[in-house]
Amino acid sequence: MATKRKICNLPFSCNKQEVLHQESKSCQQVKTLREENLNVDYMILFKRPKADNLFQQLEKDMKYYDGDLAQVKVYGKWHPIPRKQVAYGDDGVYYKYSGNRLPAKPWSNVPALLEIKKAVEDALDKQYLFNFVLINRYKDGSDHMGEHRDDEKELAHCAPIASVSLGQARDFIFKHKDNRAKNKSRTDLKPVSILLQPGSLLVMKPPTNTFWYHSLPIRKNVLLPRINLTFRVIS
Numbered sequence: 001m002a003t004k005r006k007i008c009n010l011p012f013s014c015n016k017q018e019v020l021h022q023e024s025k026s027c028q029q030v031k032t033l034r035e036e037n038l039n040v041d042y043m044i045l046f047k048r049p050k051a052d053n054l055f056q057q058l059e060k061d062m063k064y065y066d067g068d069l070a071q072v073k074v075y076g077k078w079h080p081i082p083r084k085q086v087a088y089g090d091d092g093v094y095y096k097y098s099g100n101r102l103p104a105k106p107w108s109n110v111p112a113l114l115e116i117k118k119a120v121e122d123a124l125d126k127q128y129l130f131n132f133v134l135i136n137r138y139k140d141g142s143d144h145m146g147e148h149r150d151d152e153k154e155l156a157h158c159a160p161i162a163s164v165s166l167g168q169a170r171d172f173i174f175k176h177k178d179n180r181a182k183n184k185s186r187t188d189l190k191p192v193s194i195l196l197q198p199g200s201l202l203v204m205k206p207p208t209n210t211f212w213y214h215s216l217p218i219r220k221n222v223l224l225p226r227i228n229l230t231f232r233v234i235s
């Protein structure tokens with residue numbers, strides 16, 4: 001069974017984004033991405049060759065979903081996902097995502113996951129204990145993830161989503177909900193792009209996912225695989 005735990009060590013209000021993250025002693029440099037209601041930090045968590053070594057361990061040990069769990073529902077229709085996906089986490093935790101109910105496999109099946117989770121929690125000054133990670137593997141630049149917000153109600157509203165990238169660097173793009181194809185009422189809020197390097201940690205803090213979509217677009221010139229791990233707190 002999923003256990004309930006105290007999730008927020010600090011009081012959070014959407015007007016006080018600055019309380020959520022203090023720079024970790026282990027991180028040299030934090031790049032901050034700030035826009036209206038966009039509150040994102042970026043840092044290198046694992047240097048080479050450590051990042052390459054973790055990538056190889058995950059390639060060896062990770063078992064991705066197949067069958068129904070490898071599909072997503074878009075506008076009521078099921079499609080194969082354009083990448084591979086799996087979730088790991090605490091016993092009994094699951095995540096409802098794009099029409100699927102993803103049950104977490106045990107952390108202990110993949111020792112490198114526990115090491116990465118600890119490094120992420122340390123980088124965030126142990127303010128959050130993550131009980132779930134969604135993992136996506138992009139075999140090359142044709143695999144991708146469309147524009148979405150991670151705003152499911154099961155996600156603890158006060159906690160960030162901590163995204164670790166390994167393998168090939170890929171572009172990642174934020175778009176404000178009021179400056180997308182169908183609604184351009186805020187054209188002053190331009191898309192924000194960042195190249196996610198191997199070994200990097202991107203911390204998407206509230207209220208980013210309420211206001212900004214993000215995507216990993218197709219990049220035909222990318223020939224090598226990438227693994228992304230989004231650590232989450234499911235309440």
Ligand SMILES: O=C(O)CCC(=O)C(=O)O
Nearest residue numbers: 134136145150216228230
């Ligand atoms: O692969 C990435 O960097 C994006 C992953 C993502 O947005 C997600 O898992 O929700």
Ligand SMILES: [Fe+2]
Nearest residue numbers: 148149150214
């Ligand atoms: Fe996402």
